[in-house]
Amino acid sequence: MMSPNRIGQSTILLPSRPRIAASAAIAGKKEGEGPLSSDFDAIIEDDLFGEETWEKAESRFQFAAADACIRKAGLTGKQVDIALGGDLLNQIMASAMAARELHIPFLGLYGACSTMAESLCIASMLVDGGYARNALCTVSSHYCSAERQYRFPLEYGCQRPPTAQWTVTGAGSALVSSDDTLPTLCRCTHATIGRIVDMAVKDANNMGAAMAPAAADTLARHFADTGRGYADYDLIITGDLGQVGHDVLLTLMQERGLPLDAARYMDCGLAIFDKEQDVHAGGSGCGCSAVVLNGHIMRRFRERTLHRILFMATGALLSPTSSQQGGTIPGIAHAIVLEADA
Amino acid sequence: MFDKNAKPSPARQQQLDRYSQLVDRLSPKSPMLQGLLRAFWVGGAICCLGQIFIEIGLSWLNMTSTAASTFASTMLVFLTALLTGIGVFDKIGQYAGAGAFVPISGFANAMVSPAMEFRREGMVLGLGAKLFTIAGPVLVWGTSASVVVGILYALFPW
């Protein structure tokens, strides 16, 4: 039996076109020194955000973003039916601690750096299906908490290879809603759920290379399912492929016969930092695509300079354990179509 | 994947090899000569500093050569701990690579930095346990190798 709201093999149609009513982006100090600084709601100079540990600080980033987003929509916490959240830490610690303060029914998600797109896909389905009127998506990452979990202590003197990426400190939040009285930044129309693509990359210092094949797969399937092409989108936005992943994706799409025009393509990991900021291949982390989408892209929707985009956040689903056991890195990419009202 | 003996099909293997070549081609490389030069001069300078401490011990503090050598390594460990604490050693490590981690300073930094980082997990399971997370393997394998050498030496003295 056909599901009425599916087209093609893996794309979901959202007939009621749930709106993103508000968004908020809270960024750290280094991100605030980058080219997108004016797009953020707040720039937190203190890496600890007044807390005692990096994990609590990250949680505070996430809470601050969620809280700002709810207020920008003109709502209170009680009017939000469900909160979806995720981060990079073990047992998604930052999200759970932020949700404890929000007092909103909570679903925790883990999609590594793809979590912003994953949460938007699920939230728009919940709203479209009538299971929630207002659903809040919030994700975060923090350079210091990610370093100590995935790499080395901050004061350990090791070299970062040029392919390594810099985990973004920040949190982004978006409110997906079916409430017609709320403002509309843009609408969610299609979601393409990614599948794991693993091209046997083992180097945890080259995650762009691990994720790019998944992005190519999701992009190709999105076009096959919807019958659309690049011309239908102002921008194709990937999450945090960085310089290496960006170049690999361009090559892979060329090989698939779907050459991607670099002028219509933006990678959040490359957009968030300047070349001079010594971040090697670019930004990464859930917070990277979250602050770029909810800060920069949503501003452009508000200013009506974007009509329709494909937001595709990519995740490298590795863990320190899988790396130590010699495992290859599973990559994933989820895509959601965001469209302005005509 | 769950079949241990399964090998990727030749076509898949070819695809993986091609991808690996593509990634290799598009990934920027660390500049070789610059890395070697930095490792050489910083590593040499740290060893030179060690020699200065040895000479001080021998000439001015009237130490035996064993004591002077111990004095030198203790001083280097102390200086590394201090530089790690004030947030300078990670920059030296980023600059010099092996020039900073091969001398005893790297061993000290590998113990000081996790102790600082995991202090927040408590004095016992944080600081106490994590002190050895990076440097532990060095002690484990070094000590084990020396015991093997010692047993051989006791059995067949040379």
Add this chain to the structure above:
Amino acid sequence: MNIAVNLLKAFLVGGAICTIGELLVLKTKLTPARILVGYIVAGVFLSAIGLYGPLAQFAGAGASVPLTGFGHALTTGVKRAVQEIGFMGAFTGGLTNTAAGIAAAVFFGSVTALVFKPRPKE
């Protein structure tokens, strides 16, 4: 004058040993932790077959400060202890001879962790 020669020797030999380490970093996929383990084990065995002793004699701190020197100290300690107390010296000599470095790292590491807080790189 003698001191200047000693310093130069320490600089050149120590620098060369570090350069080999950097070559391993750049040319292989080995992580620093593996290289360090390799260095100390190499020091233990090079010393056991009598190759590291002359280098240490020649270069002083240039050979004793790199981690291979740590391995050399383990081996010389073990050999001396075996000569002094027999078989059980195989278990006591190594750590006895390297105790100062280890104890210093443990002690200064703990004190540093109590005094300073980690900061992100700029």
